[in-house]
Each structure stands twice: as structure tokens, then as C-alpha cells.
Amino acid sequence: MRILHFSDAHFGSKDNGFGDYESTHYYIDEVTRKSDPNVILNLLKTKFKPNQIDLIVDSGDIGWSGVKDDYDLAIPLYEGLMKYFKDATIVIIPGNHDVQFSKIESKDKQDNYLNFIKKLYGKKNSILTFHFMKTKIGIP
Numbered sequence: 001m002r003i004l005h006f007s008d009a010h011f012g013s014k015d016n017g018f019g020d021y022e023s024t025h026y027y028i029d030e031v032t033r034k035s036d037p038n039v040i041l042n043l044l045k046t047k048f049k050p051n052q053i054d055l056i057v058d059s060g061d062i063g064w065s066g067v068k069d070d071y072d073l074a075i076p077l078y079e080g081l082m083k084y085f086k087d088a089t090i091v092i093i094p095g096n097h098d099v100q101f102s103k104i105e106s107k108d109k110q111d112n113y114l115n116f117i118k119k120l121y122g123k124k125n126s127i128l129t130f131h132f133m134k135t136k137i138g139i140p
């Protein structure tokens with residue numbers, strides 16, 4: 001079994017201290033300087049043929065702050081992975097930037113991650129993730 005593992009992409013942006021927002025990761029278009037998740041996908045395409053990966057594991061922190069915009073930036077990468085490595089199983093595990101494991105302060109943060117998963121896998125395939133989150137970490 002050939003496994004591709006990555007983690008801590010941190011899609012999103014943060015205040016750089018001067019009132020401007022900058023990318024929280026290095027996956028940016030060199031010309032426009034804007035976030036470009038295809039940078040990762042294009043790199044993987046140069047290293048691997050579609051049939052060379054059996055399992056893709058992302059062990060969390062897809063987003064920087066858990067807001068919808070973080071996951072909107074990430075969607076093209078995961079859709080591209082699913083299309084290019086079409087026979088590979090993709091497992092996505094939430095990290096501390098994706099889900100608050102303490103008392104739920106913002107339900108929206110949890111919803112943004114769940115909506116990201118639903119968008120990728122479809123509602124039916126998201127049930128296991130939602131069930132785990134609901135029973136194991138107490139999301140209402």
C-alpha cells in the first residue's frame with residue numbers, strides 16, 4: 001500500500017500586523033501572490049502517476065481559523081486529488097484549527113468544517129464523520 005500523508009496546510013489568511021492579510025501557507029501563485037491550492041496538486045502530479053497512490057491521509061489543520069473562506073480555498077485541492085488519484089481512498093481528519101475540542105464556543109466553526117466534508121464526500125458519506133464528532137466530542 002502506497003500512502004500519501006500531509007498535514008497542516010492552514011489554508012486561509014491572517015492579519016500581518018499592518019492591517020493587511022497575508023496567506024498562512026506557502027501555496028501561492030508566484031505572479032499574483034494569492035492563495036493557489038493547485039500549487040500542491042501540480043507538485044504531486046510531477047512526482048506521482050495516478051495509480052501510484054492507494055491512500056491519501058490529511059491529518060488536519062486544513063483551515064487556519066475554521067472560517068468558511070479557509071475551506072473554500074482548500075476545496076480545489078481536494079477535488080483535484082479526488083480527480084487525479086481517482087482510485088485512492090482519501091481520509092481527512094480534523095485538527096485543532098478545524099474543530100474546537102473544548103467547550104463549543106462557535107457552532108459556526110464546526111459547521112464550516114462539516115460543510116467542507118459534505119461538499120467533498122456528499123451528504124451520505126459525511127454521516128460517519130458527523131456521527132464521530134457528535135458522539136466523541138459532543139457537537140450538538
